[in-house]
Amino acid sequence: MDNVRAYNQMFNMTSFGARIDETINDGRSPYVFKVSGQIYHWIGSLCPQLGTRPRFLQLYIYDTDSEVENRMAHFGGGDSDRICEDLVRKLIHLLDSHNELVRLFWTARDKCNAVEIPTFKIRLFSVTGSKQHSLPTSDAIGAIVFDTGFHPDLKLVDAPGFTGGRYVVTVYCSIELDRMDYIRKKQKDIRKYYLSGLYDTISRGDQTGSDVGSRTILPASFTGGPRYMYSHYLDALPFPQLTASDRADIVARVFRFKVKEFVAFLKDGKPLGDFRGVMYTNEFQKRGLPHCHTLVWLHSSSSSPMSERIDDYISAELPDLRTHLAGYAVISTTMMHGPCGIPNLHAPCMEGPTCTQKFPKKYNDKTFFDADGRAHYRRRNTGVYNPCAGVHLDNSYVVPYNRLLCMTFQAHINVE
Structure with a gap:
């Protein structure tokens, strides 16, 4: 059951066909699978090209004496510790005994193994007694050598002849158009x-x-x-192979719950002082994952811009490993910027040779305000660093944070 998807793919008769747009992936964000145009089932040729292994429908027709080896070759072969050879043989026997389409493919296999290969077409028909509801039919979909009265639901067309003893079959299938065509033609019955x-x-x-x-x-x-x-x-249901970017819908729902808890914590936990009001907006990055911008109003007793008070709520230093191991573990994994600059010129924050966020920051022994009223947080050279991709990220790479918020939500929360 742990490898059920591999066994399912091993016996697929068609592959996924579509025009896939890879230009959207630039390596800076989670992978996006973008399809342009229509999705269809792709069968291809009955026999593989010279120098290539058989796959999909070809495995039912070409070199069936080595069918087990050919099927397992795509999943590591006989050396694979995931695929059971005995189970593959049993699945082949099961399909050979009970699947009507596989039995029809035997005819094509026998013809391909003949001394003189005749010109022929393959027509696939829906199987009598199959558990299907309102299977759409259309003259545009139809395609094997016997006609047993079945209604065609897939057509293999284009028989250009033979090249080097091989026969090519092209598949065209448009399910959505066939559904509409079916409904249009059956209006009287409906x-x-x-x-x-x-x-x-x-x-x-x-x-x-x-x-x-x-x-x-x-x-x-x-x-x-x-x-x-x-x-x-x-x-x-959860699947261990999935990541957060695979299920953006679940991520958005969980994030919504966390935002509500976050706002409640600002009010009741008072991580920034006496709470007066809050306004926030949720945004989604170009790959679909959410983040929240929050503006907090504090009572006058907590809103003084004195540098000493800022140090009580905002930090830009890594916690000391010897005295705050749990804090170091959270901050070093969620609140570090980089590596960027010369060690990583391809980082998303880079524009030319410089970082758009102006990292690494300068060391400061204490928090102060510049002439424009902007705060520069305390960043002492304490010798504490976080090794990342071969670079020692110290306090000059720390994004300002509130320790109580980060420890509570175990997340990246930038506080300014």
Whole structure:
């Protein structure tokens, strides 16, 4: 079960097809998977090109004597400690015995293994008795050599002939267009269905509309239906392989709860002094992750701009490892800027040879205000540093913070 996705991918018959836009990823933010245009299923050729391994549908047709080895080759081969060879053999036997499409592929396999390969097309049909609800059909989707009366739902077209004894098949599939086409062509039946349900209700003498129509099984794609809600419940279950950037929706909900706790803590915990009021706005970075800008009003007893009072609430130094190990662990991982500058000219904050945030900062023995009224926080050269990417980040790289806030929320909270 830990490798169920690998086994599922191992027996896929098609791959994901789309025009993927990689220009949006510049290496400075979480990876974004951006698709331009339409998504489709891609099958490709029946046989692999010279020098390449078979994959997807090719594994059901080409070199089936080595099918186990060919399937496991994409996941580390026989040396893999994740994939069980015996289980792969059992899955192959299961599909060969019970999957109608795999049985149809045997015909293509036998033809490809013949001495003289004939010209042929493959047509895939929906399997009789399959557990599907309202499978859309269309003349634009249809494509194998026998016709057993099934309704086609996928068409393999374009038979250009053979090149070097290999046959090429191209796939075109547009599911959304087929759904709309299906609904448009079935309007007569749909209208008849609803009118017949209304007539049956009236003929029974029902006075309410609760019994109009008949029982309908809703697919998982029907928004708000029981199968739809169940699938979303499964999506909400935790998976150890996912990161925060994989589920921005969950991150946003958790962040909303944390912002409420943060505002309540400003009022009740008084990490900045006597609280009077607050205003905040949530923003989302270009990759979708949120952050909050907060403006806090304090009572006059806590709002004096004296440098000594600022040192009580704002720090720009790493805590001492010997006296405050827990504080050092939080601050060194959440409140450090960099490395940037000469050690890392490709950092997001860099514009040319300089840091836009003016790091590293100058050392100051005490907090003071410049002529413009801007505070320069105390940054003593205490010898405490945080090793990061081969660079010793000391107090000159610390982002100003409030220790109580950072220790409470274990997060990056810049206080100015």
